[in-house]
Amino acid sequence: MTKGRLIASLIAAAGTLLCGPALADNYPAKPLKLIIPFPPGGTTDIVGRGVADQLSKVLGQAVVVENKGGGGGSIGADAIAKAAPDGYTIGIATVSTHAVNPACNAKLSYDPLKDFKPITNLATVANVIAVNPTFPAKNYKEFVAALTANPGKYSFATSGTCGIGHMLGEEFKVLTKTQMVHVPYRGAGPALNDVLANQVPIMVDNLPSSMQFIKSGRLRPIVVAWNKRIDSLPDVPTFAEVGLKDANDPAWYGLVAPAGTPDDIIRKLNEASVKALKDPGLVDRFRGAGAEPVGNTPQQYTAEIKREFDKMRTLVKQQNIKLDQ
Template sequence: MPKKPTLFALACLLAATVPAHAQGYPDKPVKLQVPFAPGGTTDIIARVISEPLGRHLGQSVIVENKSGAGGAIGAAETARATPDGYALGIGTVSTTAANPAINPRVPYNPKADFTPIINMAATPNVIAVHPSFPARDYKGFIEVLKKNPGKYAYATAGTGSIGHLQMELYKGMAGASVTHIPYRGSGPALNDTVAGQVAMIFDNLPSALPFIKDRRLIPIVVAASERLKDLPDVPTFKEVGLAPVNRMAYYGIVGPKGLPKDVVDKVHAAARKSLEDPAVRRRIQDTGSFVVGNTPQEFTQQIAAEFDVYKKVVDTAGLTPD
């Protein structure tokens, strides 16, 4: 008769069937993919969280930038990654809602191809103009645009970015005609707007705020739940009668689909601990963002809801990626 396996042999067999991720994840550095160029809000938030996140995980978290196609190139790399927790990404409204809503060629399904882990921050958006623009407030701004249809252009982080779709939504509701100039991220878009090569930008507040504080950009209107302490004289879209445009961005951590629950739980717990650190909260809040820190389930629902909103915007306005 064949010998019965010993307890030691059974233990070895069970150990061999336990996924590697459950045996001490992480045991090497973790990549955090930023799907936009350095200098934009996504990059800022990623670099604020990377060091404390790595400290709580017990391994370095290395931020890598891969921009292009409105964030789709970097997001697709995260979606295609091995679901072992070593290749994570920053999920934004642009990459998980706006861009997929407008571009059927985006090589991932935002509702199915990611594992949402945590939404770290909510961020107001702002329309800001170069100081040479002939208006300094919203009333003057819309008057200039209506008197000069097609004369001015606006910069964004790329086609399909949140700035693009929110500005197109704004244009349709306000009856304004402005040309879209897409860039490979907020950083390059801001550089050209600050240099006066583009008249205005629709951007996330954290990346635009330093230029606003230096008076190199003039804020006109913000997408926020209320007026901001840093911009007390700037109205929200709701105040100017355009409540549907009054949507904030989000910045969360996502992994590829099929990410094991124990890995999700560990990254989520490390991110939550990082967001509880007063210094980290202050750095995020100093950008003009609000700390969130929701659950994976809540972030999953948020992504699905935002995609549905922007898909309706695209379909209603007949927008295309080209």
């Protein structure tokens, strides 16, 4: 934790001691800001905006979304970490911001475990490898065959260097002994635009941001990371089914606050989030996009973040993955 954040945390703690329960009793007394660390159009944005809409109703205060993309989510995550720990700035945490990016970059400006207070895991989502319909493969077997026959010919787009899509793509290459060229973007939205335009033939993405294009036939799904076949994509196998069990982990999207945020406010935000995630409209919206609502405790989500961070640190070291790849 930086000196500035330590001071902010101490001030927040002192304020909590002085004000006692009154601080949480009056919370929230004004609108909240929700930082989404990726541009509009991607899965993080879909999950974040859906939760913000419903959370506003539960809390009785507006939850204003601010997209702050770049750096594989690190710019937005840093803004969350540096915000005042008063409960009025919260943000979305992802595998990219709190596991992959920190594992890739030892010089990152924030610590994923020390600079945040987890609130809850909002949703898990499937990951997908999809291709532009002009790609010469209609299924997984043909896809691997095309890559094997043409090492280095094809490129894959992701939401950013050392993001979850990048890591999944690299893991796929290792497990299948194939070669693709990574093309990073400033979020899934811009990456999808180029894949749809066939500037890049392959997309490695979270399923929700790609789903609408899969349904419309503008993307062809090849394989998904999920514990079973997706109901709306019954013909698309999971990574486990094709023999790549290690790549079959879903992504998660959670809610965090800056370190130093009072525990009573974290508790209120957790309770409000869990209630929001039970809204039938939000559940349908998530599931229709390929996401599954979670809503666990702060302690459970903290353990999930640490487990994923440790896993990614091991993978980065084993595969010698660099931030500039």
